[in-house]
Amino acid sequence: MSNIAIILLPFLILIGTMIICLLLEAFNIARKFTPPITIIGGFLALYSVILSVNGDTVHLFGNPDDFLDINFPSGIMVIDDFYRFFAIIFLIVLVFVAISSSDYMKTDHNLGVYYSLLILATIGMMVLAAANDLLLIFVAWELASLPVYSLAAYQKSRAETSESALKFFLIGAMSSAFILFGISLIYGITSSTGSSTPTSLETVVTSFTDLSLSNFSPLHVLALMFLFVGFGYKMAAVPFHAWAVDVYQGTPTAITTYLAAGSKAMGFAAIMRIVIEGLTDLGEIWGIIFAVLAVLTMTLGNVVALVQTNIKRMLAYSSIAHAGYILIALAAAANEPVASISGLIDISVGSFSIAAAEFHILTHAVMKIVAFTVVIVVSFSVGSEEINDYAGLRKRHPWIVFAMTIALLSLLGVPPLAGFISKLFIFFSAIYADLIWLAIIGVLNSAISVYYYIRVIKLMILDPPAEELLESHTVSVESLKTYRIPMSYAMAIGIGVILIILIGVIPEAIFDFAVNAATSFTRT
């Protein structure tokens, strides 16, 4: 880990891949080669991150004299385990989306552009996870958001796609404005103290650390509020969730996967970096804010999901509910006691809860990838995204139904699947932080959620195929009979299911890595 090129290798690989994709586009051979190249590039980048897990913390670009010095104690980027954890999530999502896109987008044009936008967004997210400076966070935020806006609008001939892309863009632009305004307020606070790096997170931390509960200024609170709102949009936390459902529904499903698994994780990465790292001493305030957001988010997500008839909308609400579970862990992070129990927490305050949140973000991403890929397959095979049309699906696609069942049971939290382990950690963190009431509300929500997941399983497996299915659809009988699942989807779903089971059965390595990631950044 001595060379800056090695440290930044994942970024370099991704940038290289992106350039190749664009070049192929120029030579008009993009259609054939870009999907495999993106998958390989994404996989190589993933591998290079995995090779460096549990590694050192390095600050980059901080030394004004030697820009590439990697031994300087501070910098605008920090390559630590927290970054690595999220980079792994983003890259997994990239690889999976690229795999399923290779079939999903095959009739569209300019595939080189499509894949390079996908890679560009991933680079933005990774930079965001590593950013140690408010301005860089904002730049990375935009870098990650703008390509996704265009991706959401990619199939522009479909009316609902254009509508949802426009909605997505407007809301996204607004949330960026909120974030920028919050940052400028913080800049105002910190620069008045004469700091030479007024936006670096260390300065921000110091500025907030000096405050006690009695003497914080309204300006601090206002700045925090703006950041909360801005990031809350990306996390789709209630009350900033309304866009998510429409956008998830209207967007091409491959990109919906990217939104649900990737963009959401980015919102959490940002809020964890800024709020939790920065503001440990104001924990009592943001702990309550997180707790209230958690209750609202998961309750609304679960209750509204009950009445959805469209599977993408249902999964979108389930995604909102899961954001609520993650917020439980963030609320717990604020209240986590200082190492009262040795062994578990011989690490700094809040890190167990943060680890639980990170773990759930990872498992949620994998589960949603599988679920949405199944939705793609079914939408091609049956020609519908209505939940009722999943009736009797097992007759047509037994393996797809098996995969969907595993994914839904995991979302529901049935052991020994990944979703159970991460939910266990989250409730663990809540009780550990003495938030028993929050854990109980979480459990009640989990109970509500049983119904809408089980309903889909019931329809797929227990119900006979509805006879009127054929008549009510535009799809002809022939195409209903002959749909063969393309290799790419089968691969994405298969690997996803294996991951769900493996993470559930042997979670130790990943959990320890998550704890490391949490420790590395709460210590700063």
Place this chain on the structure above:
Amino acid sequence: MITQILFGENGFGVLTLIFLLPILAALPTWFIGRVREGLARYLALLVSLITFAIAILVWMMYDNNPLLPSSLHVGHAASGEWVLVENIQWIKSLGMSYSLGIDGLSLPLVLLSGFVFFIAILASFKDIHEREPAYYAMILLLETGVMGTFLATDFVIFYVAWELVLVPMFFLIGIWGGPRREYAAIYFFIYTHVASMVMLLGIIGIWLESAKYTDSGMGTFSFSELTGISQQFGNGAFVLLIFLALLFGFIVKVPSVPFHTWLPLAHVEAPTPGSMILAGLLLKMGGYGLMRMSGWFLPDALTEFAWLVAIIGIVSLLYGAWVALRQVDMKSLVAYSSVGHMGIVLLGVATQTQEGFAGAQYMQIAHGIISPLLFFLAGTIGHSAHTRDIPKLRGFAKNMPITAAVLVFASFASAGLPGLAGFWSELLVFVALFKWAQILAFIGIFGIVFTAAYYLWMLQRTVFGDKNPELAHAHDVSHWSQYAVLGLLSLFTLVLGLFPDWLLKLMTEATAFFASQF
């Protein structure tokens, strides 16, 4: 070599085999069934037989049976200790491990599970003809869950196995069940899942509480460590909260009034073998959890809440019997009788004495054999007479003499006729109850009376009397598997009634330890 493997000195041992053999065989069973439809049932039967045989081997090892070479004897287990323990770290930083073990409390239940699964698969031969491969795969999956619940000596593994049971049971009810199967399956799933989630909170709570008392200062999920510090838990508010959370999880599974509503529905709609497993084993998981928690981990909390457990028990006993009187569907009647009988288990535990506990455990085993028999009879009657409604079954003994005879036998056994399995448990529990709280024993006796009453009334309305002309088509059991099921279950009912000492001796160590905790 063999000794090493069996004792799990290299990590995995014989208990892992019992735990994982069924789930590993589930997928092959499904595949083979897809290739040749008829083979799945025989493979499943074989796997369950092997599992049962291994369970018997474990029993002989535990019992230091002279038939085994002495190198396979486990020796005499210390009180409150597990033997044949396997312990592999799972998530080290939270102190979770993959840990299995066996003691005087769990061994009888493991044997019972091996037996009932074997019987249930036999009972499926005549009943289940639809989607056989998937059916037998689900049964095997279920067996892993049930076995794991009894074998686990780590709370997280316990919970994983406990929850694992839900999914196959959901499909068993939902695919192969009666007319309202989908409603029943979803109802069952949601009800028990909610209870499990509450239980999970209790499990996390016990981890946090235990951190105060362990040497390392770290919380633990390990049963043996929790047992070691069980006397220190005391009855603080947090401990009582944990007790209530766990108790809720357990009594929903038992199930006790007022959380019993899922049971009659699930039973009526489940296929016959599903009902047999549900009544024979799934309810026992709740009883086992209650015994384990109150005797081994939180004895002081039980002392505090004994009145609550006893009241729930007595209400279940009376209410179950009372409602059973009014049932029309025979399966529903047996289901309510289960609610009542499991109430006796709660009563036995609440007395906190050796007799009471032994009686409760005896009831678990006896009921685990008698209720599958009753459900099998009800299923067979329903299958053959096309109705399970008691008023319509008048005089069915004329067409189905064997079924009727066994029904009489099983009903008497369930009502606690001396000489049959049900009697000893009621005797022991009521002896203990008289010492502990006479008024409760006095009230409880009425439950026994009602139990006898509804069985006699049911018999009087069905077996005897003039034959209902609609039953002309009904025919008696004819398939060899049906004879085997009836014969084996009746045999064990009789054996447990005549030689209670076999079973009581097996659990002496556990009952003594239970009593010593108070």
